[in-house]
Amino acid sequence: MTDNESTISTQNPLTSGSSPPPKKKRNLPGTPDPEAEVIALSPKTLMATNRFLCEVCGKGFQRDQNLQLHRRGHNLPWKLKQRSSKEVRKRVYVCPEKGCVHHHPSRALGDLTGIKKHFCRKHGEKKWKCDKCAKRYAVQSDWKAHAKTCGTREYKCDCGTIFSRRDSFITHRAFCDALAQETARVTAATHAPNFMDYHFLGMPQHFPSIFKPINDQTLDPIQAGHELTHSTHHPPFSNLSFSSLPPTTFYNLNWDITHTSSIPNHKEATVSSLFSTHQNQISSNHEAEASARMSATALLQKAAHIGATTTDPAMILGSFGVKCSDSGLVHQDGNRLCGLYSTSSVTSGFGSDVESSVNENSAMNGQLQMYSSSKRRRVQSHEEEGGETRDFLGVGINPICHPSSINGWI
């Protein structure tokens, strides 16, 4: 991921300069391989689910491979297409909807399933509805994923009150005194490396697999139907609020929100090596922020190797009225994240349902796109949250960071 400076969102893949690295790797979503063949399917084709039909029983399949395997059951001759030995030109797909960000070839998606889901989610009719909370989804799998966790989540306010209902949580949050204090800290904390530290602390909880060499591309959100939020007017929070964890299948983590007990141990194991020096910092109070700065920088550099995604700092910065200077990027980022973080604590709580998968994926993708190698240091706070997890204040999820210490520096 880090090498792809050429894949910053705004560039046309055809004009990008860097040559693909020798190892086969996934590109960032929506920033296709310049050599790829661009395919534009019609809405009808995209929406069609089972195009491959069995001639015997009429059963439909999404892919040819599945149909072939099925044909064996009828004792029909079948043949699985072998991957051709010569270089197959990679295909990328554009969204048929004019006006959509992915309509343009430079923002095509590399996966057929991805473009299908994107089209459904963003431009399709929302046919699936959750009966608990009335949320609507265009893609059935999104709806199913949501239904699993709807109503099981808890939201915790900074003041300590826990809510089982999102609307009560939101209303309470707006009126809670903890909110007033939080904002005061945000503006006061111009350098808040702890924030990023927390980020990192948070990160491994859910994605231990992320701590691998960057080539592994474990952070690739894959088929995300994504929406690039590059518009400067786009409120940072829209990003954040949707940047809940992608569905578990995304990262092949079968973690169930109800079983949080296993998580802390896991986290500690993976985190301790990286963050041991920092753990104490996190639990320290506001005054310790300055001294924590050094270790935060070190951490960031370390983390840069691991790879992380981030949201566009400028947007967040702007929203908090904090100046963005060129020097001390780390601290800037920290600052921004600081604001980001505090709000995300609010919003990721809100947006933790798979609100609309497109949003969360888009936020992810947006963030991935947003960053250049130098900035690519932070993990999204919400990544750790995921559709299933609760807020970052870590209802049962974050043993290292005591929730109050987060507030300490926020």
Added chain:
Amino acid sequence: MDTNSKFLNPRINNGGLVHIDMQPSTTTSSSDSAAEGGGEAKWASKLLRECAAAMSEKDSAKMHHLLWMLNELASPYGDTDQKIAAYFLQALFCKATDSGRRCYKTLVSVAERSHSFDSARKLILKFQEVSPWTTFGHVASNGATLEALEGESNLHIIDISSTLCTQWPTLLEALATRTDDTPHLRLTVVATTAAAKSAMKEISPRMEKFARLMGVPFEFIVIADLNRLGELTKDALSIREGEAVAVNCIGALKHADVDERRSVIEMMKSLNPKVVTMVEEEANFSSNRNDFVECFEECLRFHTIYFDMLEESFAATSNEKLMLERECLRNIVRVLACDDKVEEHDSERREKGRQWSERLREAGFSAVAHSEDVVDDVRALLKRYRAGWSLVLPAEDDQTGIFLAWKDEPVVWASVWKPSK
């Protein structure tokens, strides 16, 4: 204990309140109500109605006797019957002794002294957690407003309501999490009572902070220089070019003097809003205001349902429940024992949905049904509360709006209006 003389010589306590000595009589009452005919006996409403009738017929002896009986059985700390008896007894007494106005004013000043922003906030939020009484209107209105303003980039919502802004955080969140660009929201809140005005001082910064957190470009204005809704003018609202206006009217029009309601609605029409969302409690203390018995019956009916709802929604020893019940006393005294010429411009003369609809139609508005999506949201909302709540959709064509029902009794009406072509 000579209760008769005690009754006829009520003590005026330090607060200037006519004090009817009511002792919590839990043991007596249970046996009494048992004697009255079992746990289900609605002895309170029976006695109260008879008393009201006697009062209206000027049957002094009967009235005194019934008041005495009620005094014996009533208690603001007992069961629902006892509470209803206690509060309505107070109102009847005020009516009989022509002390309604004084009693009301005392109640108002006591409330103002004892309530702070913190206690009001706690009360409202707690109520919203245990009962959809108010959140029903919020969800229905926010949904309708968002749909009507879809695609607009400059929103101006004029909030004429009693919600103390508790409706707006969820709307802000909805705006922030929409997939398209977040519009700019200007929110103008109209506060006419002293309590609301002082609460707004605390609420303003909170709303602004929250909107910032949500990433919604936000402007918050409070109009606090009015004493009554009738004084609000179009100019005061400073509507800008290119703004899409929505008027949110929740529980506020009933506070306007009955004679001023028409002009308030006409003023709303003059703003040329894209949508008007209106929510009111489903009760009629207005058209019957000159018929004491009829008004009394309706007041009794409505508050019996309300008290029953409170009883089942809150914990038995809830302080918030007690405070809400006490607030009812103010309203009941105002409606039954005060004439409309009282200086406090806070009328409590509720009107039913059908009546409000007629007013809105006369002013040039047409009803719009809540969309399927919003209705679903309301249904989902009700599911989040305890059993007993239901949604009632309009049956006939002339009935507009949807109703929240408690045990199948419609209690809150929510509607959506647009200017007619």
